[in-house]
Amino acid sequence: MTTQLSVQQLTKRYKTGDGVTGISLDVGKGELITLLGPSGCGKTTVLRSIGGFLEPDSGDILIEGRSVLKLPPEKRPTSMVFQAYNLWPHMTVYDNLAFGLKIRKQGKAEIRKAITEVLELVRLPNSENKYPSELSGGQQQRVALARSLLLKPAVLLLDEPFSALDAKLRHEMREELREIQADSGLTMVFVTHDQEEALSLSDRIVVMNHGHIEQIASPQVIYDSPQSLYVAQFIGKMNFLKGVVDGGRVRVDHMEFTAAGKLSGDVTLAVRPEDVTFVSDREEGLSGVVKQVMILGHYAEVTVDLKTHGVIRAFQPRQSVDELYSGKVLNVNFSKTMAFQSM
Structure with missing residues (x-):
């Protein structure tokens, strides 16, 4: 993959x-x-250093093989979508989108064609004459995204663009x-917590x-194989139990697991x-x-209270918990574990 x-x-x-x-980080095209x-x-x-909004103390940033460190934001082949939509309220959607293209001295016909295409891409066809106040939060964010896409950046930067929207949106x-990313083939750097x-x-x-x-890895690898206790704590839900390494194995009470x-x-x-997992034999599980x-x-x-190890959570098929109730004593085991040196 070509480094973008x-x-x-x-x-x-x-x-x-x-x-x-x-x-240090390389992002492919x-x-x-x-x-x-x-x-x-x-x-x-x-993110802001890549976009030119911050000047680094040291290091370099290359886009398409060329250093952009000395270029101001408007001269870099990047575009940024912010958490705030930053749309001009007195301008229509068309005028908001056309503004950057006019600065680049593009012709009227070219601008109209580009805006029509990008509004189709962001699922907002025929909205050119609406004002931002007539749009929902999600629609305004689509317009902000369309504005960045129109500039055809080599790298699109997105700074928590959806954090102001409700969960469904x-x-x-x-x-x-x-x-949109799959259709356009754009290189994107996305920031989120x-x-x-x-x-x-x-x-x-x-x-x-x-x-x-x-850690840098695919979502699957990050989830399945976190490289540190910090990553394990941060990504997905996780249960933690105290153990001791004994003879190359991790011992938790009378149970042993791979280390x-x-x-x-x-x-x-x-x-x-x-x-x-829930097991019937106490010798094969923790009570x-x-x-x-x-x-x-x-x-x-x-949720199960393991007494000496605190409360843990288990995800179970809905039909398998019919006989479970608060206060029931059971034994738990683990089909897969990870171990990290305690901090």
């Missing part, structure tokens, strides 16, 4: 001590990559963005923590809720008491 964007040893530190250090992490982890700093916009958004949208996810990269990597002493055993059974559509979430 290359971030090389990027460092940007603020007086507060926040920022990023030594960030046509790839959608997501920078994921909590507030203050540095993801927006990286966010879900719809994610699906539409993925379709929403793990579900990252998992559903991305070709690869960059998990960030305190100004550095913890991968160089682990010793106290460790944390991580188990996804879908990998928790617990059911606290709650919640039916969540096609599956049920069962």
